[in-house]
Amino acid sequence: MLRFLLRRLLFGLLTLWLITLAVFILFFLATPGDPALNFAGEFATADQVAMVRARLGLDQPVYVQYLRYMWALLHFDLGMSFVNQEEVLATIVRRMPATISLALGSVAVWLMIAIPAGIFSARRSGQAADRLITIAALAGMSFPTFVVGTLLFYVLFFQLTNAGFPLFPLGGFVPITRDPLEWLRHMILPWATLAVVGTGTYTRIARGSMLETLNQDYVRTARAKGLGEQRVMYKHALPPAMTPVMTLVGLDLGGLLGGTIITERIWGLNGVGSLAVQAVESGDLPVIMGTVLIAAFFVVVANLCVDILQAVRDPRVRLG
Amino acid sequence: MSDTTATSRPPAAPVLSTRQRVMRQLLRDKAAMAASAVILLLVLMAVFAPLIVALVGHGPNEQFRDTGLTAGGVPLPPGSLFLLGTDVVGRDLFVRLVVGTQVTVFVAIACALTAIVIGVVIGMLAGYRGGLIDTLLSGFVDVVLGLPLLITAVALVSVYGASFGIMMGTIVFFTWGPVARVVRNLVVATKSGEFVDAARMLGASDTHIMVREILPNIAGQVIVYGSLLIPQVIVLEASLSFLGLGVPPPTATWGGIIAENQTNYAVAWWSILFPSLFLLAATLAFNVLGDGLRDALDPTAQRSR
Numbered sequence: 001m002l003r004f005l006l007r008r009l010l011f012g013l014l015t016l017w018l019i020t021l022a023v024f025i026l027f028f029l030a031t032p033g034d035p036a037l038n039f040a041g042e043f044a045t046a047d048q049v050a051m052v053r054a055r056l057g058l059d060q061p062v063y064v065q066y067l068r069y070m071w072a073l074l075h076f077d078l079g080m081s082f083v084n085q086e087e088v089l090a091t092i093v094r095r096m097p098a099t100i101s102l103a104l105g106s107v108a109v110w111l112m113i114a115i116p117a118g119i120f121s122a123r124r125s126g127q128a129a130d131r132l133i134t135i136a137a138l139a140g141m142s143f144p145t146f147v148v149g150t151l152l153f154y155v156l157f158f159q160l161t162n163a164g165f166p167l168f169p170l171g172g173f174v175p176i177t178r179d180p181l182e183w184l185r186h187m188i189l190p191w192a193t194l195a196v197v198g199t200g201t202y203t204r205i206a207r208g209s210m211l212e213t214l215n216q217d218y219v220r221t222a223r224a225k226g227l228g229e230q231r232v233m234y235k236h237a238l239p240p241a242m243t244p245v246m247t248l249v250g251l252d253l254g255g256l257l258g259g260t261i262i263t264e265r266i267w268g269l270n271g272v273g274s275l276a277v278q279a280v281e282s283g284d285l286p287v288i289m290g291t292v293l294i295a296a297f298f299v300v301v302a303n304l305c306v307d308i309l310q311a312v313r314d315p316r317v318r319l320g
Numbered sequence: 321m322s323d324t325t326a327t328s329r330p331p332a333a334p335v336l337s338t339r340q341r342v343m344r345q346l347l348r349d350k351a352a353m354a355a356s357a358v359i360l361l362l363v364l365m366a367v368f369a370p371l372i373v374a375l376v377g378h379g380p381n382e383q384f385r386d387t388g389l390t391a392g393g394v395p396l397p398p399g400s401l402f403l404l405g406t407d408v409v410g411r412d413l414f415v416r417l418v419v420g421t422q423v424t425v426f427v428a429i430a431c432a433l434t435a436i437v438i439g440v441v442i443g444m445l446a447g448y449r450g451g452l453i454d455t456l457l458s459g460f461v462d463v464v465l466g467l468p469l470l471i472t473a474v475a476l477v478s479v480y481g482a483s484f485g486i487m488m489g490t491i492v493f494f495t496w497g498p499v500a501r502v503v504r505n506l507v508v509a510t511k512s513g514e515f516v517d518a519a520r521m522l523g524a525s526d527t528h529i530m531v532r533e534i535l536p537n538i539a540g541q542v543i544v545y546g547s548l549l550i551p552q553v554i555v556l557e558a559s560l561s562f563l564g565l566g567v568p569p570p571t572a573t574w575g576g577i578i579a580e581n582q583t584n585y586a587v588a589w590w591s592i593l594f595p596s597l598f599l600l601a602a603t604l605a606f607n608v609l610g611d612g613l614r615d616a617l618d619p620t621a622q623r624s625r
Contacts, residue, residue: 018463027479135351138611142603144555146562147596150578154585154592258468262559276471277563288475295468303466 004311012304019296024069027289078293079286081279088290092272095259098173099271101183102263103256106191107249110198115245117199118206119238125211133203140200149193149266156189171268190267194260198252206245213241243313247306254302258295342540345616352612358605366425369418376403378412380419381570385410395588405590407581413591416572417598423573424602427557431491432550438492439499440542444530446500447507457504461497469494470559477565487566491556495549502545506538513537540617547610551603558599574599 044052060068072079078088121133157168168189176183213219214237222236259273268274272291279287346352365372373380384402389395389410398405403414446457473490480486510516511534519533558575560566567573569580574595581591 015459015462015466018459019466022463022467026476134611135608138607139600139604142551142600142607144558144562144575144599144603146559146575146578147599150582150585150592151596154589158585255468259471261470261474261563265563273471277474280474288479292468292472292475295471296466299466299468 001311005308008304008307008311012300015303016297016300019300020070020073020293023289023292023296024066027285027292073293078290081287082284083279083282083287088286091275091287092290092294095270095272095275097175098264098269099257099259099273101173101176101187102190102194102260102269102271103253105187106194106198107253107256109191109195110202111245111249113195114199114202115206115242117203118245119210119233119241121203121207122210122214123233130207134207137200137203137207140196141204142200143196145193145197145260146262146266148196149263152189152193153266171266173269173271186267190263190269193263193266194256202245202248205248206241209244210237210241213237243310247310250302250306250309251299254299255295257298257302259291338540342613342616346612349612349616351608352616355605355608355612358601359609362421362602362605363425365418366421369422372418373415376412376415378402378415380416380572381411383410384412395584395591397588398590404594405588407577407588407591408584413577413594416577417574417595420572420574420577420595421598423567423571424554424557424599427488427491428550428554428602431488431495431553431557432546434488434492435495435499435549435553436542436546438496440503440535442496443500443503444507444534447504448511448526448530448534454504457500461501464494464497467494469556473556473560474563474565477560482565482568484567487557487560490560491553494556495553499542499545499549503538503542506541507534510534510537544610544614544617547606547613551606551610554599554603554606 076089078092080086081088081091117133117137121130121137124130157170160167167185169186172186174182174186219232219237222232227236259271259276261273261277263269264271264273265277272294275287276291278284279291378384384406387401387410389406395406395408395410396402402412404417405413407413407416442453442457446454473494476490477486516529516533519529524533557566558573558578561573561575562579564576564579566575569576577595578592578599581588581595585592
């Protein structure tokens with residue numbers, strides 16, 4: 001187990017390092033235009049730009065710049081924003097509550113719908129109910145997030161408010177620590193926005209996995225032993241069938257924690273995703289790189305956690 | 321199917337090749353057939369877009385400030401003159417959506433094909449040869465999958481400027497890796513087959529084995545993967561256009577039309593609803609077709625029916 005852990009950890013670190021390298025090349029070296037000019041602003045004199053260049057170390061050879069960048073990263077230093085001179089990491093941390101609320105909530109919503117629907121569908125495989133759920137799931141998968149968001153906004157915010165039922169707010173984020181009820185009211189539509197695609201995808205996955213498990217020999221054995229259907233379903237078939245679902249949840253959660261641009265934008269949530277968009281719009285290179293790196297960090301950590309959990313559950317993974 | 325069971329069934333069932341069997345299964349799948357019809361319609365719409373535009377007589381970017389807006393400057397709802405209504409500057413929504421189909425269909429086909437060709441070539445090499453190229457591939461795919469797709473795409477497009485080429489490059493960059501990984505795993509599972517050994521013993525070259533022996537065996541799964549990749553590409557393109565980072569305006573794209581009209585929901589619901597429906601029809605059709613293809617190509621799925 002220790003060997004597996006070490007190997008996996010090393011592999012995760014290597015991936016993370018490769019990602020930082022990719023980000024450095026894509027955004028730092030290959031950027032057209034001069035970061036120093038960007039930082040100094042359009043009214044800076046040539047002297048000022050030169051000063052900024054020296055201060056940012058942009059006059060150094062590439063490998064020195066890279067070593068400095070890596071050195072800073074190793075100290076969790078993502079640099080300063082070009083726009084407001086604030087620490088990038090501090091800005092991201094401040095934006096995390098909205099992103100975390102959105103990610104955890106929407107995953108919870110889609111799992112609560114998708115897992116029962118998937119199991120139901122698998123048990124009635126080939127029947128009308130299964131076909132109906134399958135079509136609904138495929139439709140959910142096919143909805144682009146921004147279409148869901150726009151339509152929800154129009155129907156459940158605009159029309160409902162116009163009709164005299166201002167059930168949902170226009171958008172924005174209220175921290176749960178300030179007012180849990182308002183937090184919930186503000187989060188429901190954003191959760192729904194993200195959950196439509198997730199529910200569709202996970203219903204398909206849960207159905208497929210459950211169907212496969214129900215066709216296994218040991219499930220037939222359990223039935224042959226005369227166990228009740230409920231016991232076969234929930235004791236024998238369900239736990240292994242949910243393993244692939246949980247694996248994907250881990251990975252998707254890692255992705256969502258990096259920020260969800262479209263949902264945050266439509267609902268005015270000041271999360272990491274909207275920070276990334278703002279940074280892009282103002283050409284704030286350190287913040288762009290910071291948000292990409294943080295998001296990548298979450299994905300790699302999520303991968304790592306999922307692998308370790310699987311190894312704990314299944315010896316074949318850690319020994320194979 | 322053994323002989324003993326065959327006797328109890330109606331005799332003289334013709335022996336079908338895989339392709340015939342898949343086609344038959346697919347033709348019986350009503351959902352997949354409906355999806356194919358929708359896809360065909362979209363492709364025809366894209367191909368004949370110039371003709372449709374000429375027939376309607378409204379340019380896609382032409383602003384009909386007199387006929388397309390009410391006296392108060394409000395867009396017109398769907399009607400006889402403007403089939404699906406107009407937007408806030410008096411452009412014909414139907415014409416814009418038809419022209420937008422061209423972008424969607426072109427980007428979907430071009431990007432998905434490019435991603436699949438690159439993915440198949442590299443995936444086959446990595447799976448067949450193993451060694452360094454295999455290690456490099458898995459490392460590269462890990463890095464690509466580790467990068468947050470939309471944030472990186474947005475950042476890339478913003479740094480290098482929004483253009484058609486950058487957008488397509490970004491989409492291919494994020495989609496070929498997973499294809500390569502799937503193909504690589506399929507090749508690894510296939511290359512130990514006896515028919516590969518047989519071909520090698522007959523003195524076939526590596527290229528021959530890869531192209532003539534292994535490729536036909538994995539083609540089915542690659543086609544399924546491709547048909548499921550297309551809706552992803554469509555959503556990605558529309559999302560980038562929606563964020564203003566895809567095809568620059570005033571070129572009509574579905575995602576762009578939704579973005580343009582996002583703040584006009586109060587006066588023109590149709591300007592959001594119809595592009596959403598077009599987009600949904602396209603992605604749903606490809607997802608349903610891909611699902612049907614997977615069922616048709618998967619022998620185990622038939623037994624459970």
